[in-house]
Structure formats: C-alpha cells, structure tokens
Amino acid sequence: MIYFVWTLPALLVIAAIASGQIGVLAASAIGLASALVVAFAAAPHSFQLAEAAVSLARGVWIGWIIVPYIVGGLLFWQIAMRTGDAGTPTAMPMPNARAGRRLLFMACFLIGPFAESATGFGVGIIGTMALVRRLQIKPIQLLVFSLISQTMILWGAMGSGAIIAAALARTNPTALAVHASILVVGFNIAWLVLYWRLADRAGFALGPRERLSEALWLGTSLALVVAATAVLGPETAMLAAYGPVIALRYLVDERPDRRTLGQMFRRMLPFGLLIAWLGATRLVAPLEGFLLHAGRLHPFAGAPAWAPLFHAGTWLLVAAVLTGLLRGHARAFPVELRAAWTTGRLAILSIFTFSAMAEVLSGSGIATGLAQGLFQTFGRAAVVVMPILSAVYGVLANSSNGPNGLFMAAQVSLATEAGLNLAAAVALQHVAAFSLNIVSPVRMSIACSLAGTPGHERDAYRAMLPFAVAAVALLLVAAILVASGRV
Structure with a gap:
C-alpha cells in the first residue's frame, strides 16, 4: 500500500495530462502539491x-539555470531571422x-535540428516547413518531413534538457549528453532509412548514390556534434558542429553567385560570430x-552553479541585443521579448514546478523507496x-523535464541498488524521456496547424508510427543491455 501512496504524485500528473482537460503546467502544479502532501x-x-x-529552493534554482537558455x-x-536587406533565396523554384x-x-536533418537546438519548442518544425514548402508536395508529406526536424532533441533548447537531467541525477551534463548520444x-x-522511403514516395527517388551521400553527410554531422559535446558541452555543441556543416552544404548545393552569397553571409553573420565566441x-x-x-x-551541492558570464544563455541575450541594434531593429525589442515570453513561459514555469517536485521526491526519500520496491518486485527488469x-509520459508532456523530474532519482537509486552501470542507466532514462517527443500531441498540433491540415492528427500519427516504433525498439534493446549489465 505504501508504494502505491508514493506513486500518487506521478499517477496524478500522468492522469491529468492524459485526460486532455488539464495542461502540462497545471498538471505539474498538481504533482508538486501532491508530492508535498505525500x-x-x-x-x-x-x-x-x-x-x-x-x-523547493533547490528545484527553483535548477529551473532558474535554464531560463536564460529559453528566453535568450x-x-x-527571432531577432537574427527578422527580414532585412539580406534576403534568403528560399523562395526560388527548384531546378530539378x-x-x-x-x-x-x-531541411529535415540539418537546418531543422539546428533551429531546434538554438530555441527548442518546435521552432525547427517552422524552419523546416518553410523550406520544404518549395517542393510543392502533399500536405501530409509536408507535415511528416517537418516533424523529422525533431530528431536531435538531446541538444534542443541549448541542451537545457540534458542540463536539468544531469542536475536531477547529480552528474555531469557533458558526460550525460555524450553517453546519451x-x-x-x-x-x-533508423530514422534516416525511414526518411528514404518517405522521400521516394514523395517523388524524390534518386537511387543508392544519393542515399550514400545523405548517409555520409548525416554520419559526419553526428560525429561532429558528439565530438563538440565532449569538448564544449551540450549547450553549444549543435551550434558549433552544425553551423559550419550547413554553410558547407549550402555552398555545395546552391552554388550561389557573389551577390547571393553576400546576402546570405550578412544574414548568417550573427550566428557565426555567436558560435565563434561561445567556442572561445x-x-x-x-x-x-x-x-x-x-x-x-x-x-x-550537487546542483548546477550559475556563472552569468559563462552561461551560454547570457550570450544569446547579448547577441540578440547587439544584432537588433546593428540592424536597426531596436524598436522591435519589446514585441520580440513579449513573443519570446509567450512562446516559452509555459515551459519555464513547468520546469520550476517539475524540478521542485523531483527534489521533494528525492529529498524525502520517496524516490529511493520506490526504486527499492521496484527492485524487490522485478529485480533488474525494473530498469527496463x-x-x-x-x-509514455514524455510523449504526453512534450518534454523530457517532466518524466525526468518524476523518475530520474528513482532510476539512479534503482541502478545503484542493482549494481548496474550508473552512467548508462542515467543516459537511458534521459533518452527515454524524450524518445517519443517527435510524435507528441503538442508537436503534432503545431505541425498540422502550420501545414494547413488541422484535424488530421490521426493521419500524421499513422505516417509517423514507424518512427515511434523504431525508437521504442531501440530503447528496449538498450534497456535490456543495461539491465543485464552488458553496458
């Protein structure tokens, strides 16, 4: 009976979100209140x-560390991508x-993930869809290709999810991100293979040579981002790795003339300077x-420190202000700041509540008690x-922060109790928390709305089902390997 009582906060949060009547923020508040009562x-x-x-103070502190990443x-x-004198050739028709x-x-594997890494919140969907619209494909195909932009969520929103997960697990965020990668x-x-099938069906079948080229581009990009994570940390890795790759790919594919290249250079200069400074x-x-x-x-102790001049979120804010001033968009600051807050406020507030809930469950010993109970009942299979x-909870909450807040401390205790590889267990938990975000209801709703197909979420789920199945299959294999002590 006591184990059921200890699970009540998690059960109430999941039930609230699954009902469809209560938002993630309200559900997290219910979870925090019930965690305190229990x-x-x-x-x-x-x-x-x-x-x-x-x-509670620890939870608020962990949440505060993430705020500059989101707002910045x-x-x-928004400021860097404002239309100015430096246009972009995305409106040009495709020659062949x-x-x-x-x-x-x-668009799917480079620009979309790059946009998502800098901002989070499905912004990669918007960037990808703007490019893919040029291809004049069917709305449902446009929707699916746009959702593929969410494949690199580990580094989304400047790696803030990994930073929170590491704080909850009392471990190093760089080590966590490298293991999770x-x-x-x-x-x-797996998703690249599925993408090939979709691209062929959309009328872009070009044979094994093009597939090999795509595999090499993606493989190189993944190797670079993992290496950049090990050297720079998760918050700046995607920007540093994918920025140069996107520039090179643009030169190879578009072969721009001098005028077009100058326009694109001026438009992308803020990104280049920011990446260079963060790298330095x-x-x-x-x-x-x-x-x-x-x-x-x-x-x-055990929570992240805040060094305001070292924090990447601080420099994102500085870069936004300088870019706006130099481009003559100073008057747009109030509007853009309100837009940033409108987009990010629910995530910011729910991070505070989920982090506080996680700290209550951990500090009270409930997370450890649950882990011990699971281990006694299921043995090492509990790690699976x-x-x-x-x-499941991550897909409902559209975020890794909720499930990590509920389960990370218990997973750490469980792995410790079972004598398993703690780093692997923590990485598994974090990846599981965001593994199905690509098909979350929130992202589906965003994509359907932008694609002009509201109410067609069922078709979108059907098209994205293979991506979800592939993620679950790989997740199960990884969980079994961790539970068996093979990794």
Missing part, C-alpha cells in the same frame, strides 16, 4: 518544513528533382577561467520498466 504524511524518513524548503535562444532566433531531394535532406545516433540511423569561451583557458569564476554562485514509463 512527503509530509508518508515519507520513508522524517520530512519536515525545513527539508521541504530546501528541496528564442529572442536571438536532384536539387529538391538535396533541399529536403538539408549513442542512442540518439542509433535513432537517427570553452576552449581558451584564460578566458574560460575568468568567465567561469566571475560572479559565480553555487548555493546547493522505468524508461518505458518515461517514454
């Missing part, structure tokens, strides 16, 4: 107001099927040391159960 009434050890205050990323993207196929691949690479290999802050030792320690705050629950 912790005060039935925690494995004494949990008083003082402990609760510390847990959205604001910079080969050019169309190359644009399709670049192994599964993401597996996902992308991570690679130039004296600069890194100065920025890392200037104004550094670290109030909670937890990621599947996380995947």
Whole structure:
C-alpha cells in the first residue's frame, strides 16, 4: 500500500495530462502539491518544513539555470531571422528533382535540428516547413518531413534538457549528453532509412548514390556534434558542429553567385560570430577561467552553479541585443521579448514546478523507496520498466523535464541498488524521456496547424508510427543491455 501512496504524485500528473482537460503546467502544479502532501504524511524518513524548503529552493534554482537558455535562444532566433536587406533565396523554384531531394535532406536533418537546438519548442518544425514548402508536395508529406526536424532533441533548447537531467541525477551534463548520444545516433540511423522511403514516395527517388551521400553527410554531422559535446558541452555543441556543416552544404548545393552569397553571409553573420565566441569561451583557458569564476554562485551541492558570464544563455541575450541594434531593429525589442515570453513561459514555469517536485521526491526519500520496491518486485527488469514509463509520459508532456523530474532519482537509486552501470542507466532514462517527443500531441498540433491540415492528427500519427516504433525498439534493446549489465 505504501508504494502505491508514493506513486500518487506521478499517477496524478500522468492522469491529468492524459485526460486532455488539464495542461502540462497545471498538471505539474498538481504533482508538486501532491508530492508535498505525500512527503509530509508518508515519507520513508522524517520530512519536515525545513527539508521541504530546501528541496523547493533547490528545484527553483535548477529551473532558474535554464531560463536564460529559453528566453535568450528564442529572442536571438527571432531577432537574427527578422527580414532585412539580406534576403534568403528560399523562395526560388527548384531546378530539378536532384536539387529538391538535396533541399529536403538539408531541411529535415540539418537546418531543422539546428533551429531546434538554438530555441527548442518546435521552432525547427517552422524552419523546416518553410523550406520544404518549395517542393510543392502533399500536405501530409509536408507535415511528416517537418516533424523529422525533431530528431536531435538531446541538444534542443541549448541542451537545457540534458542540463536539468544531469542536475536531477547529480552528474555531469557533458558526460550525460555524450553517453546519451549513442542512442540518439542509433535513432537517427533508423530514422534516416525511414526518411528514404518517405522521400521516394514523395517523388524524390534518386537511387543508392544519393542515399550514400545523405548517409555520409548525416554520419559526419553526428560525429561532429558528439565530438563538440565532449569538448564544449551540450549547450553549444549543435551550434558549433552544425553551423559550419550547413554553410558547407549550402555552398555545395546552391552554388550561389557573389551577390547571393553576400546576402546570405550578412544574414548568417550573427550566428557565426555567436558560435565563434561561445567556442572561445570553452576552449581558451584564460578566458574560460575568468568567465567561469566571475560572479559565480553555487548555493546547493550537487546542483548546477550559475556563472552569468559563462552561461551560454547570457550570450544569446547579448547577441540578440547587439544584432537588433546593428540592424536597426531596436524598436522591435519589446514585441520580440513579449513573443519570446509567450512562446516559452509555459515551459519555464513547468520546469520550476517539475524540478521542485523531483527534489521533494528525492529529498524525502520517496524516490529511493520506490526504486527499492521496484527492485524487490522485478529485480533488474525494473530498469527496463522505468524508461518505458518515461517514454509514455514524455510523449504526453512534450518534454523530457517532466518524466525526468518524476523518475530520474528513482532510476539512479534503482541502478545503484542493482549494481548496474550508473552512467548508462542515467543516459537511458534521459533518452527515454524524450524518445517519443517527435510524435507528441503538442508537436503534432503545431505541425498540422502550420501545414494547413488541422484535424488530421490521426493521419500524421499513422505516417509517423514507424518512427515511434523504431525508437521504442531501440530503447528496449538498450534497456535490456543495461539491465543485464552488458553496458
């Protein structure tokens, strides 16, 4: 009976979201309130107001670390992509099927994930759809190709999900992201094969040579982003790795004349300068040391520190302001800031509540107690159960933060109790939490609305089902390997 009581916060959150009547933010508030009630009434050890205050403060602190990534990323993207004198050639018609196929691949696997990494919140869908519209394909095909832009969610929103997951697991975010990237690479290999089938059906079948080229481009890009993650950390890795790849691919595919190249250079210059600066802050030792320690705050052991001058979100905000001033868009700041807040506010507020809920469950000993109960009931097989629950909840919440807030502490305790590879178990939990976000109802709704097919979500789910099945299959294989102690 006590185990059922301990699961009530998670069950209430899942039931609230699954009902379709309550949003993620309200559901997270219900979860936080119920977690406090359960912790005060039935925690494995004494949990008083003082402990609760510390847990809540830790949760708020973890949430605060993420806010600059969200606001800064959205604001910079909006300011940098504002139309100005530097136009973009995306409105030009495609000269042939080969050019169309190359644009399709670049939009789905390069530009879309790049946009998602800088901002999150499905912005990659918008960027991909704007490009793929040039191909004049069917609405349902436009919708599906746009959703493929969500394949690199590990690095979405400047890696903020990995940073929160690492904080909840009391581990290093770079190590977590590198371990998790192994599964993401597996996902992308499977999804690329499915993409080939879709591209052929859409009328862009060009044979094995083009497929080999796409595999090499994607493989190189994945290798670069994993290497960049190991060197720079998850927040700047996608920008640093995919920015140059996109520029090179653009030159190879478009072969622009001098005038067009100049226009594109001016439009992309803010991204290039930001990437170069963020790279320097991570690679130039004296600069890194100065920025890392200037104004550094670290109030909670095991939680992330905040160094305002080292935080990538700070420089996203600075880059947004400088770009707007230099392009003469200063008057647009209030409008763009309101738009960024409107887009990101629910995510920001729910991060606070989910992080606080996770800290209450962890600090009260409930997460550890649940893990011990699962281990006693299922043995090592419990390590397989937890990621599947996380995947289901992640698709409902459209975020990895919710399932990680509910289950990460329990997964850590479970792996420790079973004597398994802790790093692998933590990475598995995090990947599971976002593995099905590509077919989340929120993203489906965004894509259907933008594609002009509202109410066709069922068709979208049918088309994206193979992508979800591939992710679940790989997730199960990884979970079995972790549970058996083979990794």
